[in-house]
Amino acid sequence: MVKLLKKAHTVLYYSAVSFFFLLAYPILRYLTLHPSKYYNQIVFLRKWISLLACWLVGIRFKVTFETTIDWTQPYVICPNHTSVLDITAISYLCKQPFSFMGKIELLKNPVTGMFFKSVDIAVDRKSKISAFRSFKRVHQLVKEHKTIVIFPEGKIDDEYPPQLHEFKSGSFRIAIENQVQIIPVVIHDAWKILWDDGLKRGSRPGTIHITVLAPINTQNLPSEASNQLQTSVYHQMKSFWDIYNDHQTVINSGK
Template identity: 25%
Template sequence: MLLPLRMLLLCVHFVLASLLGLLVSICRPFNPDNSRIAARFYAVPAQYILGLRMRLELDGVLKHQRPAVIVANHLSNYDLFVFGHAVPPRTVTLGKTSLKWIPFFGQLYWLAGNVLIDRGNAIQAKKAMLTTTDTLQHKDMSIWVFAEGTRGHGKGLAPLKKGAFQMAINAGVPIIPLCANNYVRGMNLNRWRSGTVVMRALAPIPTAGMTLDDMPELMAKCHAQMKACIDELDREAGTLASKA
């Protein structure tokens, strides 16, 4: 019986958080800190609605000096509520243009200064890439990317897309890998304590002096570090769950 109640509460919360974030963004449109504020609106109440036990090791991303490209693993539709705890100041994200059609959330996403990309339009995608490079170099901002490009649903880390690494190399800024355990594997919303999330920011990977020829090695290094970290977080989450 907990599942339908939680889904109802989560839907109501999603609308209210979107409206609150939209109000803030209308008052200060395209402010680069809107995304962080809106992310907290979504994440903090949702943690209790979903009944998630969370252990967050986020100093590496929350206290890192800007700019940087933050690369996180993408697990499920619940990531909005889970990773919202980890969005640092002056950070925007890359998202699909289709997001803008989601009532309230889409308008908030746009007014928060996030970058919408039409992946089917090569010219617009290239233009967006140039815009993000300028943002990283000159506007004291970071960019958040789910570099797998799609949700993994707890099946493990998929190959990473090139875009995040191309941006980081072009701008000469570090990559910050951010990892969460595969929390959706053991998540049961019919239980009072529905699951365990362990999240960790890894040490920045510098890109200064790199060229696009170095990108395959950089991607392989980031993927290997994230995969090892996620495997470790899965073990730690299992230990925490057994003690609960």
Template identity: 30%
Template sequence: MLIWVLLILILFLCYISNTIQYYVKYGLYVLSLSVISTITALWVLVTCKPKSSENFRFAVWSLGKLKYVYGWEFEVHGKEYLMNDEPCVVLVNHQSGLDLLGLVEIWRWRYHFTAVGKRSLMYMGSFGLACYLCDAIFLDRWDRAKAIQQMNAVVDQIHSKRLKVIVFPEGTRNHEGSMLPFKKGAFHIAVQSQVPIVPVVFSSYDSMYNKKNKIFKAGKIVITCLPPVPTSGLTKDNIPELVDSVRNSMIDVYNRTSPPKTKSD
């Protein structure tokens, strides 16, 4: 009986307060990630099949259901650019930890998708363990020599495993709209591998999720997969121009597909 009273009280407080609703919904998201990660890690350990991108399939399926809980709708354009067996580097703008809900809309484990993240993510409990067991790629931001070695290893894996490697080129979350300057690591990987870059743009979350104003509500996000950008024949000397070209094209799509920015209180 007490549980039902507490549940009704929480729902009432969420109804009258956007701030409480924000923290309850985000807390539910973090809890869901923890549960999904734990189940994923246990399943991989039981089946004894570590370090395979196919292990992501339960996590991808489970995360895909959360959009119904939050009332988030995804409109995806250009998905066909990723629905093949060809290796590539997938660049995605990074707005929030909630980006995972959008990624699963384009993530198909049978095409050997994986993701690149900072090494510190490995130590985030069951989430880090699950990512490691599912063959996510971790780079050391603070040790340049080690990072270069790790990127060279990624280049080898891209061809041997025919990977589609997802990277957030901004390097960190950006809650302020548009896009931060791009790091060059993903472009070095693409050029060294001589595989195409597929830019993917998520429209702004601002009208439905805003950390500063404590907004977390239903809405629609437009995901646009742009045509592959070839890197065949390019060298490291072409990378600065490549970075500017890809970033400008992604910003243009972001501006065209995003709703007007929510005004701050």
């Protein structure tokens, strides 16, 4: 019965996303014809489509900031990745327009495809030419003072329960080369609400807790420092991930 209810909740969630997307579609269709001109408006609609869908099915977000963020500055935001809800989580916490960098398969989805053809960046990691063009586009957006969100793990892993997997170097090289700060973000329990795309285990209402760590300055760092920065950020995020999960284990065990 529980499994059936979780499946029904997933259907309800995707129905809500589709409903709000279709409601906004006529406006989006026009705005995406001129993505540079209407960048902020497209990002605004992307945010509220996802947030309203979550609100309708009882999914909430709670954010803890390690320090105050100056949202007038561009950043490279690096969150962990266990759920499609991570996209909404970042939209909820980020107070400025931004672009996602994601896998090329997202272009095939009628909802995400509209955004990845306009304000977001799709990358085919199997193609060096595609990867080069995508990272060139990222550099261009950063130079335009825009924030970029890159999931440094590269994908949602098949392992369940999920762990924090080693990072890829792209986001750290971009931050150093453009001298912009990195914001590590730990999304703790989105996978408990809806793991991956929800098709295997379903979903449920609940609150997703997010920790936004202090921005990391990349000013004057040489390009060869990207590997060290990558390792440092990984261990920092893993520490928060492990502490939260260990705490939840203790609570659930009743100790």
